Amino acid sequence: MEIVAILIVAAATFGLCFLVDKGFTKVFRGKAQHSSGLTVRLNKKYGAFGLILTALGISAIFYGLSEGWVMIAGGSVVIALGVGLIVYYMTFGVFYDQDSFILTTFGKKSTTYKFRDIQCQQLYNSYGQTVIELHMKDGRAFQLQSGMTGVYPFMDTAFAGWCAQKGISREDCDFHDPDNSCWFPRVEEA
Structure with missing residues (x-):
């Protein structure tokens, strides 16, 4: 019976996370870069891993209800x-098109940047x-x-957009070496 309860809780957790993800996307991500x-x-x-830990934490709490407070406390930490x-996972993202990108991070308002706003790396x-690390x-x-x-396609698109928006050609950028993860001037050169 306990295994059935654990499976139901795990399925409900996965389903809830799926619905939250879909709802979050529709409500907070309506700009052109989001839909590109x-x-x-x-x-x-x-x-x-977050879903697995949450399910394990819930299971530990259910088990702790009959066994003691240690499992409840441990389950709470695992859930957290x-x-x-x-x-x-759900709040970090860089959404981009050919002209600009939107940076979304936890606890900060999403910011739209043009590729020319990249100063150095x-x-x-x-x-x-x-x-x-990109410096804006x-x-x-x-x-x-x-x-x-998607990090490498973004960096290639960002470099192409950066060159176009700054009016320079790839040949003028001696620092550009994607094989060594160099797309923009280094901090020392900026």
């Missing part, structure tokens, strides 16, 4: 971690992944990890 289909998103494992991963190595004209910086879905 061109995005940089976190790897789906963030959302999947799971929900955090889901929220992070900085590269970092983190846990075997390349992290590309307004002083904001954001990071894109090489493991994100």
